[in-house]
Amino acid sequence: MRELEYSAVCREVIERVGEVRADEEVMIVTDPLMVEIARPLAAAARATGAPTSVLVKPRLAAHNVEPPAAVAGAIRNADVVFDAGTHDLAHTDARRAASDAGTRFVFMRGISEAVMIDQMDTDYDALRTVTRAVAAIQTAAESARVTSELGTDLTVDLTGRSGVPVDDGFDAGLVVLPAGKSAITPVEGSAQGTVVVDYSIDNLGRLDDPVELDVEDGRVSDVSGGSQATELRALIDREGSVRATSPRRRRSGRTRTSASRGTRAPTRRNAARCTSRSAITSRSGGRLTAAFIST
16 A cells, blocks of 8 residues: 555656646556556556556566567557666667657656655756756866765766756656756766765665776776675676776765756655765776766
C-alpha cells in the first residue's frame, strides 16, 4: 500500500510532466524489479481517460542496451512512454526511432518508492526557472572550474558549448526524472585535473569508498580507490590507458563550481535530504565527455 503515499506524485508526473491527454496512447515500460512503480503510474494515466498499457520487458544488462524487437515496436507506436525500469533506453536506436516517429519519453530509471515519496513532490515551475538559469550561465561561460574539499579540482573549456536543461520540459522530446539539472559537454581534450566522487557513480551505485579520477587532456589517466574503482576502470578502460590503484585517505566536503553555485529547487516536502552526488559519463577510450555534479 506504499503507493498511496505517492499517488499524487504519480498524477503530477502523468498530467503535469507527461502532458498526457485522453486521446493519446500511453505506455508504461518497466521490468520485474520496478513493477511497484509502474502500477500507480498506469493507474494515474488511466484516470486521464487515456488508453494505457504496461509493458514488462526483461531487465536489461545495463543502460542503453537495445531492447527486444517487440519492445522497440511498441514504444514506436505509443504517443507517450514512461520508462520506469532499472536501466533506461535513452541512448538506443529503438528510442531514437520512436522519437523520430513522434513518441514523447519520460525516463524514470531506477527510481525507488522512497524517491517517489520524498524527492518528487516538486514545484516544477520554480524548478524550471532555476534549471534554465543555470543552463544560461553555462552557455555564457568560456570555461569552468569545479572544486571541492574532497579534492576535486577540474578545469574545462566551454567555448562554443551550450548548457542543456534537464527539467520537466519536452524541449528535445524527452524528460528525465528526478528533474533539475543542466548538462554541458566540455571541449574535447580540454578537461584537466582531478575528480573525487564519494556518493555514487552510475552503473556502480552507492560507493563504499571515494573514487578518484585523474584527468589529463580530456582523458581519465588514473582511477584510484577501493574495489569499485576497479569496477569503474573496467567500464571506461577501452585502450588500456586507465589503471586502478589503492584507496587513498577519505576526505569530506561539498562540491562547488566557479561557474555557478548550486541552487536547491523548492519542494513541498522537507523529508528529502540534499546529498552531494556525482554521475560520471564516459565514452570509448576513457574520454571524459560529461560530468554532472549537484549538491
